[in-house]
Amino acid sequence: MTTPASELIQYLESVAPLHLQEKYDNSGLLVGSSSADVKGVLICLDCTEDVLDEAVQKGCNVVISHHPAIFYGLKQITGTSLTERLVIKAIKEDLILYAIHTNLDNILQNGVNERIAKQLDLNVEGILRPISTGTNEICGAGIIGAYSSPKTESEFLGLLKARMKTGVIRHSKLLGRPLQRVAVCGGSGSFLLEDAIREGAQVFVTADYKYHGFFDADDKLIICDIGHYESEQYTINVLHELISSKFATFAAHCTQLNTNPVHYFT
Ligand SMILES: [Zn+2]
Helix, strand or coil, X not given: CCCXXXXXXXXXXXXXXXXXXXXXXXXXXXXXXXXXXXXXXXEECCCCHHHHHXXXXXXXXXXXXXXXXXXXXXXXXXXXXXXXXXXXXXXXXXXXXXECCHHHHCECCCCHHHHHHHHCCCEEEEEEEECCCCCCCCEEEEEEEEEEEEECHHHHHHHXXXXXXXXXXXXXXXXXXXXXXXXXXXXXXXXXXXHHHHCCCCEEEEECCCHHHHHHHCCCCEEXXXXXXHHHCXXXXXXXXXXXXXCCCCEEEECCCCCCCCCCCC
């Protein structure tokens, strides 16, 4: 029994439809033919040359990444940039590259943010900034959740650091208030600050916050920047669970590599 890549892709797009991706995004099949049979799948956040080597070593011909391997248009493929080298390597090794990015961010169930909420033991209440799709799908950016009883700031920050395995949390001023409602957005979520405030969040967990952005907390809530990779790391597990429970004809593996390009000198 074999499964063509098209069947795997169809399944992934039934979970996270491509039309839910943001306009700037480039999710979907990026390299390779969907008619090829799937021999094995390697799942990662970032497609790097090392990840492609790992796929070959593990006998996987499909690499599913959260961040798209190709984001901008390519005018030549000569190997002078990382993206060009990835494309060359993928073609040489007969690999299929597939990205499931903001369409996975924008779904509630099995999405990036639901998993962060689970890690933090939050009861999910809904989407932070819903998008209207013309159907009854519940989707959009970010999630708002709550604890059944309030936590102190230090209790919450300790839990956040441990559960999200982050070496450091960059946060705005502590306010000495109990925390119960938490807004969450994996990756670069600063655009959702007003939504978090509107939803009555006392804390907003996200990443990629800039210096001036921290002022916008304005004593209304606490902004916590836990790191982009750290915030999205469990996305790999979400995809692994989905694919493993659906397909028995091939194995799905999580990458063993930490692809975080940001390092901390502590
Ligand atoms: Zn991301």
